Amino acid sequence: MQKDSFYTVNPAVNICFFAAVMLITTFVLHPVIVGVSLAAACAYTLMLKGRKAFVYMLAFVVPVVLAVSVINPLFNHEGVTVLFYLWNGNAMTYEAVIYGCVSACMFAALIMWFFCLNCVMTSDKYVYLFGRIIPTLSLVFSMVLRFVPGIISRIREVSQARRSISPDFGKNPIKGIRHGLSTVSVTVTWALEKAVNVSDSMKSRGYGLGRRTSFSVFSFDKRDCALSAIMLVCFAACVAALASKTISFRFYPSIKQTFAGWAAYGGCAAFAVLCALPVLLNIKENIAWRILKSRI
Amino acid sequence: MANIKIENLTFTYPGASQPALKSVSLDVKEGELLLVIGRSGCGKSTLLRHLKTALTPHGSSEGSVLVNGTRLSDIPEREQAERIGFVFQHPDDQIVTDKVWHELAFGLESLGMDAAGMRLRVAEMASYFGLENVFYKNVSELSGGQKQLLNLASVMALSPDLIVLDEPTSQLDPIAAFNFLTTVKKLNTELGITVILTEHRLEEALPFADKVAVMENGSITVPDTPRNTARNLYASHSPMFAAMPAAAKLSCELGMDNVALTPGEGRGMLLSMGLAPKLISDKPEKANVKEPVIEASELYFRYEKDEPDILKKLDFDIYAGEIYGLVGGNGAGKSTLLSVLSGARTPYRGKIIIGGQRKKGRFSAFEERIGMLSQDPRTVFSGNTVGEDLKTAAMNRGGEDVEKRIADAARLMDIEDLLDRNPFDLSGGEQQRTAIAIVMLTQPRVLLLDEPTKGMDAAVKAAFGEKLCELRNGGTAILIVTHDTEFCAEFADRVGMMFDGSIVTENATREFFCRNTFYTTAANRIARDVYMNAILTEEVAGLVREDKQRR
Numbered sequence A: 001m002q003k004d005s006f007y008t009v010n011p012a013v014n015i016c017f018f019a020a021v022m023l024i025t026t027f028v029l030h031p032v033i034v035g036v037s038l039a040a041a042c043a044y045t046l047m048l049k050g051r052k053a054f055v056y057m058l059a060f061v062v063p064v065v066l067a068v069s070v071i072n073p074l075f076n077h078e079g080v081t082v083l084f085y086l087w088n089g090n091a092m093t094y095e096a097v098i099y100g101c102v103s104a105c106m107f108a109a110l111i112m113w114f115f116c117l118n119c120v121m122t123s124d125k126y127v128y129l130f131g132r133i134i135p136t137l138s139l140v141f142s143m144v145l146r147f148v149p150g151i152i153s154r155i156r157e158v159s160q161a162r163r164s165i166s167p168d169f170g171k172n173p174i175k176g177i178r179h180g181l182s183t184v185s186v187t188v189t190w191a192l193e194k195a196v197n198v199s200d201s202m203k204s205r206g207y208g209l210g211r212r213t214s215f216s217v218f219s220f221d222k223r224d225c226a227l228s229a230i231m232l233v234c235f236a237a238c239v240a241a242l243a244s245k246t247i248s249f250r251f252y253p254s255i256k257q258t259f260a261g262w263a264a265y266g267g268c269a270a271f272a273v274l275c276a277l278p279v280l281l282n283i284k285e286n287i288a289w290r291i292l293k294s295r296i
Numbered sequence B: 001m002a003n004i005k006i007e008n009l010t011f012t013y014p015g016a017s018q019p020a021l022k023s024v025s026l027d028v029k030e031g032e033l034l035l036v037i038g039r040s041g042c043g044k045s046t047l048l049r050h051l052k053t054a055l056t057p058h059g060s061s062e063g064s065v066l067v068n069g070t071r072l073s074d075i076p077e078r079e080q081a082e083r084i085g086f087v088f089q090h091p092d093d094q095i096v097t098d099k100v101w102h103e104l105a106f107g108l109e110s111l112g113m114d115a116a117g118m119r120l121r122v123a124e125m126a127s128y129f130g131l132e133n134v135f136y137k138n139v140s141e142l143s144g145g146q147k148q149l150l151n152l153a154s155v156m157a158l159s160p161d162l163i164v165l166d167e168p169t170s171q172l173d174p175i176a177a178f179n180f181l182t183t184v185k186k187l188n189t190e191l192g193i194t195v196i197l198t199e200h201r202l203e204e205a206l207p208f209a210d211k212v213a214v215m216e217n218g219s220i221t222v223p224d225t226p227r228n229t230a231r232n233l234y235a236s237h238s239p240m241f242a243a244m245p246a247a248a249k250l251s252c253e254l255g256m257d258n259v260a261l262t263p264g265e266g267r268g269m270l271l272s273m274g275l276a277p278k279l280i281s282d283k284p285e286k287a288n289v290k291e292p293v294i295e296a297s298e299l300y301f302r303y304e305k306d307e308p309d310i311l312k313k314l315d316f317d318i319y320a321g322e323i324y325g326l327v328g329g330n331g332a333g334k335s336t337l338l339s340v341l342s343g344a345r346t347p348y349r350g351k352i353i354i355g356g357q358r359k360k361g362r363f364s365a366f367e368e369r370i371g372m373l374s375q376d377p378r379t380v381f382s383g384n385t386v387g388e389d390l391k392t393a394a395m396n397r398g399g400e401d402v403e404k405r406i407a408d409a410a411r412l413m414d415i416e417d418l419l420d421r422n423p424f425d426l427s428g429g430e431q432q433r434t435a436i437a438i439v440m441l442t443q444p445r446v447l448l449l450d451e452p453t454k455g456m457d458a459a460v461k462a463a464f465g466e467k468l469c470e471l472r473n474g475g476t477a478i479l480i481v482t483h484d485t486e487f488c489a490e491f492a493d494r495v496g497m498m499f500d501g502s503i504v505t506e507n508a509t510r511e512f513f514c515r516n517t518f519y520t521t522a523a524n525r526i527a528r529d530v531y532m533n534a535i536l537t538e539e540v541a542g543l544v545r546e547d548k549q550r551r
Helices: A011-027 A031-075 A094-120 A123-133 A135-164 A173-204 A222-243 A261-275 A277-295 B044-049 B077-083 B100-110 B115-128 B144-156 B174-191 B202-208 B226-235 B239-243 B246-253 B263-272 B334-341 B386-397 B402-412 B428-440 B458-473 B485-491 B509-515 B522-527 B537-550
Strands: A082-085 A091-093 A247-250 A256-259 B004-012 B021-028 B033-037 B060-067 B084-087 B162-166 B194-198 B211-216 B292-301 B311-319 B323-327 B349-354 B357-359 B370-373 B446-450 B477-481 B494-499 B502-508
Touching (some): A011 A031, A011 A261, A031 A094, A031 A247, A031 A261, A082 A094, A135 A173, A135 B100, A135 B370, A222 A247, A222 A277, A247 A261, B033 B044, B033 B174, B044 B162, B044 B194, B100 B115, B100 B144, B115 B144, B144 B162, B144 B174, B162 B174, B174 B202, B226 B239, B226 B246, B239 B458, B246 B537, B263 B522, B311 B334, B334 B446, B334 B477, B386 B428, B402 B428, B402 B458, B428 B458, B458 B477, B458 B485, B485 B509, B485 B522, B502 B509, B522 B537
Parallel strands (some): B033 B211, B323 B494, B370 B446, B446 B477
Antiparallel strands (some): A082 A091, A247 A256, B004 B021, B292 B349, B349 B357, B494 B502
């Protein structure tokens, strides 16, 4: 993970990037835009997790894509170009097939982007972002992140400890449930006791004495500034192109697409740069390292 | 800067008939390291909690606590938060946030410090306490010792001039404990921070202290030097004398003028006495036929396919009616071995035979009658009273005369008075005994105990050891995994040392300890030049007395 350069930029830049890309991917159902987004998402996933994980990912994504592109024309019969009639007399239309394919690709791209988001935006980054807005909320978030795994491992510990004092209830579901409930109740008692100790520790270190501030290990440097600027320009160019109606795609009743003029090409190029930003950043730093190494 | 004066402090918990503190007066000078000792439940924690308003328990109190001549209650809470730092017993229960860096900054955030100031303090603390390598880690990844150091560091981030530590090392292994105490001493000497510390394990802590105060039943003695304290405790036949370091015990019992504190001093003392070397010859053991309860051979185990082996070619046997002590460093695989022997984990190679039957795959500890107790005895409690828990366990096993078996177990573990109490309200030692009684009622043929003496004071520990011996004499096999070499030396029949996933050496207790140089009891380290195989303080004292009489 640390090898990914985009991971190391300020969390605010991370989150803005994902918001911008996913927003445009979701709302602009145009084959070119969706295609660009999907390609960039694939490239970034590949870069983040390597070929093996990417193949696993495809094993999950491809069936989803196929399912959506088949299901849509089966149930949606809008559109004027009839390809053939189904066994129940409904029409299979060319428009519905295209719509199904494009929206399936959009889904695939979003799944990929969410996967990347999950890798890049670790819990401490959310804590940081919340902390900028509401310091107390970020503390609560951080405490939950500590508390929940603790509870889970405690339940495991308790049920392991009780293996030697109570028989295996595998065959008797009612006794099994009662056994499970008492495990949970022991864990709750433990958690309450722990909470008292934690609150002592918090009070002892001045919690609740005044306005909290929020410490972070992240800083906003010049690279973050540059990235934000590029993102802003690209996003604005893309939105402007979309607003000028030079990029649009109508599915029903008949397909009518507009993609012409320098505004359309420019907007699309801007979106491509935006989507490929993490990949480009990684390539740039890789090249920098190659050059540094070759000088040694 | 921090000059503490407690004057005639009397404190009674609501509804209690006896005061928990009885006109306690205490004077702690600036830059002093004061050690407060006393048995569990003597009021140490209650006293310490009076040193900070936010932590003071509810109840009626008289008398006063003065910090630099100002009443504590008149010092604003913000100033108290900064200047008086607290570290408690359980490392896990004091950590608030999920990341190491966030925990270090927690106090500073609470006080509303600005980002630049925090950055500096957090950086300083991480470097001083050696936490750079774990700075970005989740706190759950730290070891117990690292967690406790983190707690100390996050308190020090507020730059206090008094730190109060309530049994901070009771949950740590000896190496981590020593490391922690060394850090505390370093803070005390390098930065002149006043320290008030309570401890059960005095072998390491006592030599560090400037002054020692002894608490008993809510009263406290005037602080004295460690050497004088040992002498006074011996003279007054106090039960607290049992907790003293081996060297101090030895020199008091031999009536030396100079009380030795460390094994090194003790060794010098014995050498200067010109004693004649002697070996202890144990009576040969009765040649009774021993019946193996668990036989394990060439066990291999790892958690994940790609991870290294945790158990490697491990051979282990335990027989009915013996106490086996298993010692070894952290991460040697001791706890993993326990979970393999109790059937919770399956070795990928090797053989386990329980009661003559070979076991393959996971097996039920209950069916095989293996009593396993994890480090935290609270994991086996489920009912509202101790009696209820005992009954559930006895009923689970079924059979005749449940009531009688419960009564027997309660008597054996000395918990007859506790049957109506809630198990979570008991003290650590009582919880440990109750948990063993619960496990015993399922009639196990072998008892696997993980660190049972953690957090016990010396007297409780001795009583606990006696109880284990009674169980052993009843024919139960007992495996104790522990860091407590003193406890092993006194109560175990055989001892094994685990290293890197296998048991590297195993022997009868005396042979085991007298062959080790480092991993042995303090008494053995003191006496090994003269009495090569003496491992207990009493043995050494007895031999010296014999030697003197002969002359």
